[in-house]
Amino acid sequence: MRLTTENIFVFVLDQMAWLLVVLFYVSFAILNPNAMLNLDTFRFLLYSSVPIGFLVLAESIPLITGNFDLSIGQITGLVAMLSGYILMRNLHLNPIFAFIMPFAFGALCGMLNGFLVGTVGLNPFLATLATFLFFDGLTIMIHPQSIWGLDLPKYYTSFGGIDYVATPFFIATLIILGLGFRYTRVGIHIYATGGDRESAMMLGIKASSVIFLAYTIGGFFSGASALIYTGFCNGIPLNLADGAIFPAFAGAVIGGVSLTGGRGSVINTFGGCLVVGTLEAGLTMFAVSPELRKVSTGLLVIFAILLDRVRIAYRDRLLRPKST
Amino acid sequence: MRIVRKAVFMEPFLTLRNIHKWFERVHALNGVDMDIYRGEVVGLVGDNGAGKSTLVKILSGRLYPDKGEIFWEGEKVKISSVQDARRLGIETVHQEKGLVDCFSVAKNIFLGREPEKKFGFLKIVDYMKMKEESQRVVDWLNLRIGPDQEVRFASGGEKQGVVVGRAMYFKARLVILDEPTRALSVMGVERVLGFTEALKSTGISCLFVTHSLRQIFRVMDRVVILDRGEKKVDVKKKEFRSVDELESKILEIIKGVQK
Numbered sequence: 346m347r348l349t350t351e352n353i354f355v356f357v358l359d360q361m362a363w364l365l366v367v368l369f370y371v372s373f374a375i376l377n378p379n380a381m382l383n384l385d386t387f388r389f390l391l392y393s394s395v396p397i398g399f400l401v402l403a404e405s406i407p408l409i410t411g412n413f414d415l416s417i418g419q420i421t422g423l424v425a426m427l428s429g430y431i432l433m434r435n436l437h438l439n440p441i442f443a444f445i446m447p448f449a450f451g452a453l454c455g456m457l458n459g460f461l462v463g464t465v466g467l468n469p470f471l472a473t474l475a476t477f478l479f480f481d482g483l484t485i486m487i488h489p490q491s492i493w494g495l496d497l498p499k500y501y502t503s504f505g506g507i508d509y510v511a512t513p514f515f516i517a518t519l520i521i522l523g524l525g526f527r528y529t530r531v532g533i534h535i536y537a538t539g540g541d542r543e544s545a546m547m548l549g550i551k552a553s554s555v556i557f558l559a560y561t562i563g564g565f566f567s568g569a570s571a572l573i574y575t576g577f578c579n580g581i582p583l584n585l586a587d588g589a590i591f592p593a594f595a596g597a598v599i600g601g602v603s604l605t606g607g608r609g610s611v612i613n614t615f616g617g618c619l620v621v622g623t624l625e626a627g628l629t630m631f632a633v634s635p636e637l638r639k640v641s642t643g644l645l646v647i648f649a650i651l652l653d654r655v656r657i658a659y660r661d662r663l664l665r666p667k668s669t
Numbered sequence: 670m671r672i673v674r675k676a677v678f679m680e681p682f683l684t685l686r687n688i689h690k691w692f693e694r695v696h697a698l699n700g701v702d703m704d705i706y707r708g709e710v711v712g713l714v715g716d717n718g719a720g721k722s723t724l725v726k727i728l729s730g731r732l733y734p735d736k737g738e739i740f741w742e743g744e745k746v747k748i749s750s751v752q753d754a755r756r757l758g759i760e761t762v763h764q765e766k767g768l769v770d771c772f773s774v775a776k777n778i779f780l781g782r783e784p785e786k787k788f789g790f791l792k793i794v795d796y797m798k799m800k801e802e803s804q805r806v807v808d809w810l811n812l813r814i815g816p817d818q819e820v821r822f823a824s825g826g827e828k829q830g831v832v833v834g835r836a837m838y839f840k841a842r843l844v845i846l847d848e849p850t851r852a853l854s855v856m857g858v859e860r861v862l863g864f865t866e867a868l869k870s871t872g873i874s875c876l877f878v879t880h881s882l883r884q885i886f887r888v889m890d891r892v893v894i895l896d897r898g899e900k901k902v903d904v905k906k907k908e909f910r911s912v913d914e915l916e917s918k919i920l921e922i923i924k925g926v927q928k
Contacts, residue, residue: 528793530783537780540769547731547767548781549752607771665822666814 351663358660361652362600362616366623373627380630392508394615394622395515396577399570400589401596401618402522402611403455403563408597410559411539411606412462412469417567417593419480420454421586425571426484429492429581432501440500447568447575454480455564456557463556485583494579505576515615518569523612535559539606592621595642599649601656621645680743681706682874683843688737690723690898697723698734699898705843710865710875712885715895721878724895725847728876729761730754758842762832762849770821774812775803777820778835806834810867826857833864837871844868845876850884862888882919886912894919 357364374381403417428446432438454476461472494502505511526532537545538555546552570589575581600617602609624645628638681704690698698720705711715721726732727739730751739746741757748754754761761767768777779799786795803816812830814823820831829849836844846865850858865875865888877885882892886906892915894902902922909915 528788530785530794533776533780533783533794537769537772540771541766544766544769545780547751547761547763549755550781607769664819666818 355660355663358656358663359601359610360613360616361656362613362620365599365649365652366616366619369620369623369627373623373630376627377630381627386626388508388512390619390622390626391512393577393626394618395511396505396570396573396586397589397592397596397622398515398519398615398618399566399573400586400593401600401614402518403566403570404590404593405597405600405602405609405611405614406535406559406563406566407458407462407469407556408602408604409539409606409609409611410535410556411542412556412559413473413594413604414458414560414563415470415473415590416454416458416477416480417563417570418586418589419477419484420451420564420567421571421574421589422584423454423480423484423487424450424568425575425581425585426487426492426583428571429497429575430488432498433492433496436498438498440498443498443501444504444572447572448565449568451568451571452561452565455561455567458564459557459560462560463553466553489583491583492581494575497575497580501572502576502579505573506579507576511573511576515573518566519612519615523610526611531555531558536607539603539608541607592618592642595621595646595649598646598653601653617649620649679707682742684740685728686738686740688724688727688734688739690720690727690732690734696898698727700737701895701898701900703893703900703903705874705876707842708869708872708874709890710869710877710885710888712882712889712892713876713878713895714880714882714892716880718897719895720898721895722847723898725761725845725876725878728754728759728843729845730759755839758840759845760832760836760839760841760843761845761847762829762836763847764825764829764849764851767832768820768828771819773817773819774807774814774823774831775799775816777831778803778806778838782839802838803834806838809837810834810864824857825853826860829861830864833868837868837873841873843874843876845878847878848880849877850879850881858884882916883912886915892919894923896923 370381380386400417400421404414407414424447427450431446432443458473458476461467461476462469503510526535534545534550534555537550538552542552570586574585578585596618597609597614598604598617599620600609600614602614621642624641625638628641683705685701685703688698688701701720701724713721713724723732727734728748730748730753733749739748746757748757769780772780776799784795784798785792800816807814807816810830810833812827812834814827820828823831833844846861849861853861862885865877868875877889879885889906891905892902893900902919904915904918906915909918
């Protein structure tokens, strides 16, 4: 692509989520330089966004195919509880197997959603609402109490519990996923299915399999989130990721994923997630009450969606061919 | 591009024999026979509900006939999916479908058949090749949009140009233009007719579905008229001097049939 001012403008517009992160961070840093201009704060901000960051990915991938998943938080809860319960009962399990468990269980839960939405063709709202309840109930059936970190193997909780393990793991995932979505045929087909399902099918893309795969990858990342949450909380509370769907949705939308599908970069969704994280962290630092923090997060989402609209309109104007 | 025009059409490469299709009680196609020869433009004309789109869907693999046979190069074939049709070399150009609006022209041309290159032990999509090859297609058809531009910015006629370009690039044998001129301006219609001629000049056959005989008279070689699921007319253009003469002949045939 030629390097014209327009192309640079479009590039900058596409990174809106990151610009917002910088904007918020700098604003808070001006208000409270001691707390914000501190490497530990920055590190903690990144680290605390990792479990939610995986959920943002879990939500974004079905979103890109033009569907969505209400059950991601419940998958995380179920996977964390199931893996934790198995480990608690068998402390001497092979560590490799222990680490595979959350990913595999997550992918299996994603497959159930993918089967219902992609293969059977159920409405994603209804299908994932049903699995939401299903996974939620199953979690309590497996183990009706929280599991303490001390009851789990040390290696298992340190994976998500140590920030310089969890954060690089997430960033590496993000980069691989970003490249994979751009440079593999499957990645292109995921976007095509969301962009125009019928046309994609006419061109020989099996939309049902693509959607199945998208949910499976989504479930896989919900599983990853479960592993990180377990370490982050140093234990498995019963309501581990309840309500995590909302910040996950907010992150995806602020990151520029279109709710109708076909658009959005997976890397930018983490930017969206950080915007929410930075705002929360900044407000916490100024001892703003939790109620007010919720209100401001809500306002932020509305603001970001409006800003995104302006961004898309402006971007379209830049991209529209001049001659015709 | 060198112009290869076969003056004499040989054996038909596609033959439909006694095609039937029912939808519940409606007999949408009633024993339709049709031949398509290399490099010819066949106009498929009929009213709404005449069975045009049913026939097109059967040829493009989106519907399966209840009865009847399809021969490709003399061999009996089953077209049971869009992929089957594409493997044979049948591409469909449809106004609303076939392009992903938020994708670039290059991505649209190669969608579902993206070229790959080796990257270490991995296979990755070859964006360079996609761009270069689409540039050639765009130049060739004189499209006003570039390979990097998103398709949603293109006009209706240009969009069909992209699909036609795709068919040409992948060396289709038969391009079905499914009502391509509906809701197009005079300029747009002219563009589409131009694309049809370009296809014909490379030896690709066209099945041009339309309501209007007059619109395609200039480019067509033969016209097939369907009426309530039956083929009523199948005549060559050469036999007529003008569109008026053809029209009066058609009216005559249809009235004769109705008697």
